[in-house]
Amino acid sequence: ALLQGASRALIEAKKFAGNHYHLYTDELADKDATQPLLEGALRKAVANREFEVYYQPKLHLASGTIRGVEALVRWQHPQLGLVEPERFIYLAEENGLIGAIGEQVLEQACQQAREWLNDGIEIRVAVNLSAQQLKQGDGAAVIERTLKRTGLPHHLLELELTESILLEENSRISSTIHRIRELGVGISIDDFGTGYASLSYLRRFPVSALKIDRSFISGIPDSDSDCALARAIIAMALSLDLRVVAEGVELPQQAEFLRRFACDEIQGYLVSKPVCARELTEQLGQPVSF
Numbered sequence: 001a002l003l004q005g006a007s008r009a010l011i012e013a014k015k016f017a018g019n020h021y022h023l024y025t026d027e028l029a030d031k032d033a034t035q036p037l038l039e040g041a042l043r044k045a046v047a048n049r050e051f052e053v054y055y056q057p058k059l060h061l062a063s064g065t066i067r068g069v070e071a072l073v074r075w076q077h078p079q080l081g082l083v084e085p086e087r088f089i090y091l092a093e094e095n096g097l098i099g100a101i102g103e104q105v106l107e108q109a110c111q112q113a114r115e116w117l118n119d120g121i122e123i124r125v126a127v128n129l130s131a132q133q134l135k136q137g138d139g140a141a142v143i144e145r146t147l148k149r150t151g152l153p154h155h156l157l158e159l160e161l162t163e164s165i166l167l168e169e170n171s172r173i174s175s176t177i178h179r180i181r182e183l184g185v186g187i188s189i190d191d192f193g194t195g196y197a198s199l200s201y202l203r204r205f206p207v208s209a210l211k212i213d214r215s216f217i218s219g220i221p222d223s224d225s226d227c228a229l230a231r232a233i234i235a236m237a238l239s240l241d242l243r244v245v246a247e248g249v250e251l252p253q254q255a256e257f258l259r260r261f262a263c264d265e266i267q268g269y270l271v272s273k274p275v276c277a278r279e280l281t282e283q284l285g286q287p288v289s290f
């Protein structure tokens, strides 16, 4: 019965796939009742290692090759099927399971990148981190251990952190980020431009890349202000010597615009949706076309 309850909640949740805000609005009435069920299922998922990592390629525009991928977690539930991260990450962040889930994702992603390297394909893998993972005192040690265990060269790992994490005045987060960077692991700012007006964190943290949020990219080419903002972010990244990646690229005109203004990489459905490791490996063997 527990599982049926959770299952119903997830099926309801899936109806709204694609817009996570519904979780907090349309389903608010249900949330209190279904949350404990979902939480129980999530605990089991951690124990049974039900998480699978999907990969979305980042296309390097100047060379037309794929040099990096983003690792995106999926919950492969035995009865419910594939559950999207926006259905459970918020809960895992609330109840502390995100640490354990994050470690499983990191391990799989590093392992996979190591396998690609063994096959002669050098691919940088980017893993999303939540604030909580950085607040744990041993955040950097977890990363160092995982790199050691999997044998992945440090420069092939990158961590994606949102702006809001860097704006928290938390000395643990700050020292963990600096230690991670000292390992030679990259730090990328996710959803860049959506968080806060202050850019002062770019001075305080050893950032290596910016990811322009999808909300700016979707306005290209029609919205003059989105075009101007995207250009300004690219110019800023170039002058700060940061790599710049555009997220959520869906149209050829957007790719063309981004190439013209020297954006380094594009990620989005135009190139590929997130896919399982096997499918990504197949893609890597073929020329990119759109």
Ligand code: C2E
Residues within 6 Å of the ligand: 056, 071, 072, 073, 084, 085, 086, 089, 098, 102, 105, 128, 129, 130, 160, 190, 191, 214, 247, 248, 249, 250, 267, 268, 269, 270, 274
């Ligand atoms: P994100 O880090 O901003 O990841 C990008 C999201 O945009 C992914 O959703 C991806 O599938 C989607 N996307 C990619 N290209 C396009 C496009 O062209 N158009 C549109 N409309 N969407 C596109 P996904 O995989 O559902 O992940 C959602 C969010 O869940 C991620 O947003 C990230 O914040 C979080 N997440 C995913 N995996 C992990 C993880 O392992 N750990 C943590 N802490 N969070 C994760």
Ligand code: CA
Residues within 6 Å of the ligand: 070, 128, 160, 190
């Ligand atoms: Ca991300």
Ligand code: CA
Residues within 6 Å of the ligand: 190, 191, 211, 213, 247
């Ligand atoms: Ca993002």
Ligand code: CA
Residues within 6 Å of the ligand: 191
């Ligand atoms: Ca996002």
